[in-house]
Amino acid sequence: MSTVRLTETSYIVMGLLEACEPATPYDLKQVAKLSTMHFWHVPHTQLYTESARLAEAGLLSETREHEGRRRRVYRLTDEGRAALARWRADPTSKLGELRDGATLKLFFGADPVRLAHAQLQMHRELLAEYETILAELGESPIGWRRALTLGIAHERQFVAFWQALADGQVDAELAASAAAHPTVDATA
Amino acid sequence: MSTVRLTETSYIVMGLLEACEPATPYDLKQVAKLSTMHFWHVPHTQLYTESARLAEAGLLSETREHEGRRRRVYRLTDEGRAALARWRADPTSKLGELRDGATLKLFFGADPVRLAHAQLQMHRELLAEYETILAELGESPIGWRRALTLGIAHERQFVAFWQALADGQVDAELAASAAAHPTVDATA
DNA sequence: CTCCTAATAGTTCGGAACGAACGGTGCGAG
DNA sequence: CTCGCACCGTTCGTTCCGAACTATTAGGAG
Numbered sequence: 001m002s003t004v005r006l007t008e009t010s011y012i013v014m015g016l017l018e019a020c021e022p023a024t025p026y027d028l029k030q031v032a033k034l035s036t037m038h039f040w041h042v043p044h045t046q047l048y049t050e051s052a053r054l055a056e057a058g059l060l061s062e063t064r065e066h067e068g069r070r071r072r073v074y075r076l077t078d079e080g081r082a083a084l085a086r087w088r089a090d091p092t093s094k095l096g097e098l099r100d101g102a103t104l105k106l107f108f109g110a111d112p113v114r115l116a117h118a119q120l121q122m123h124r125e126l127l128a129e130y131e132t133i134l135a136e137l138g139e140s141p142i143g144w145r146r147a148l149t150l151g152i153a154h155e156r157q158f159v160a161f162w163q164a165l166a167d168g169q170v171d172a173e174l175a176a177s178a179a180a181h182p183t184v185d186a187t188a
Numbered sequence: 189m190s191t192v193r194l195t196e197t198s199y200i201v202m203g204l205l206e207a208c209e210p211a212t213p214y215d216l217k218q219v220a221k222l223s224t225m226h227f228w229h230v231p232h233t234q235l236y237t238e239s240a241r242l243a244e245a246g247l248l249s250e251t252r253e254h255e256g257r258r259r260r261v262y263r264l265t266d267e268g269r270a271a272l273a274r275w276r277a278d279p280t281s282k283l284g285e286l287r288d289g290a291t292l293k294l295f296f297g298a299d300p301v302r303l304a305h306a307q308l309q310m311h312r313e314l315l316a317e318y319e320t321i322l323a324e325l326g327e328s329p330i331g332w333r334r335a336l337t338l339g340i341a342h343e344r345q346f347v348a349f350w351q352a353l354a355d356g357q358v359d360a361e362l363a364a365s366a367a368a369h370p371t372v373d374a375t376a
Numbered sequence: 377c378t379c380c381t382a383a384t385a386g387t388t389c390g391g392a393a394c395g396a397a398c399g400g401t402g403c404g405a406g
Numbered sequence: 407c408t409c410g411c412a413c414c415g416t417t418c419g420t421t422c423c424g425a426a427c428t429a430t431t432a433g434g435a436g
Binding site for chain 2: 008011012015018035039040041084087088089091092093094095096097098099100101102103104105106107108109110111112114115117118119122123126134135138139141142143144145146147149150151153154157160161165170171173174177178
């Protein structure tokens with residue numbers, strides 16, 4: 001019983017745990033590295049503290065070794081499983097934010113061409129990496145592959161955008177649409 | 189002189205301040221509402237604490253009213269202006285993360301069709317809103333419009349993805365590519 | 377078997393982010 | 407004047423984050 005606030009971090013812990021129960025936070029970290037961390041990084045220290053927090057709230061059960069590393073091994077409780085199922089069944093969720101540093105610089109007037117070239121390289125690399133992972137993902141849970149497909153689509157979008165920006169197409173379109181819909185008179 | 193850590197929040201404060209100097213944190217909040225908050229929300233309390241922090245570090249100057257609301261009015265110092273310019277001139281930056289709750293649910297096996305329908309509606313609304321804003325943005329700084337263009341491209345991508353997922357196209361493609369590149373034998 | 381080293385596993389800590397809630401201030405309507 | 411509401415600013419408790427640190431285990435050389 002508990003009135004802890006469940007955050008996205010909580011569901012990541014529970015979701016990963018569901019996939020590889022029983023597990024130590026360290027195990028979760030290994031799994032996360034292969035999967036979620038690509039679009040939602042959780043620092044490993046949080047996996048430890050969050051697991052402990054959830055156990056305290058009764059959503060996980062914790063057993064601890066008495067010797068050696070004194071590892072804490074976690075399992076989902078029925079309550080935890082129910083909370084996870086409830087979250088997953090609710091199709092609404094707050095929209096995410098991009099929070100991309102380069103976009104911020106662009107917003108604040110950075111040189112678009114220089115920025116675009118640097119970003120193009122990084123996004124192309126990431127895109128290639130995602131595509132490799134997807135190819136290797138074979139028989140992994142379908143959810144993983146669907147999510148990765150979305151990640152790939154986004155990376156493609158990034159590449160297309162920065163490319164268009166580098167080529168001056170973005171500015172051209174902005175100029176054209178500003179001319180087409182003048183909010184202040186453009187010719188005076 | 190200062191060894192404060194400058195975070196993205198710091199640059200948001202300085203960047204906004206550059207655009208409407210001098211300003212109180214409340215003024216910044218108003219401007220943010222029209223601009224950055226669409227892709228990088230900063231809670232208003234942070235604008236107050238971050239402004240104070242930056243002033244302490246010598247990047248902003250602070251003058252305070254002695255009566256009434258005792259508002260703190262900020263300006264960029266030369267040092268602050270230089271820090272902002274330096275940040276803006278550096279074309280590299282860590283890649284952002286999506287951190288979208290719906291993607292997380294998808295990852296963890298939520299029903300894709302139900303999820304897609306809910307998400308489609310939200311993203312379509314947001315897309316329409318962005319397009320309205322862009323049309324109204326007329327003579328605003330070019331950086332704002334470029335960044336918004338990227339935001340629109342991403343929203344279009346979201347709409348396209350959730351639509352394809354709802355239609356079963358995503359799963360069909362995944363099945364096709366899994367058959368084309370079997371990592372474990374698929375027919376045995 | 378013992379010592380050294382590298383990889384593995386877990387924790388601590390301080391600063392930054394977050395958002396709910398609260399407390400003053402100013403102003404216009406009654 | 408005084409009530410109410412929008413405006414403006416702050417406090418607080420929790421969560422997030424990552425650098426740095428400690429401790430355990432495995433493997434190899436002597």
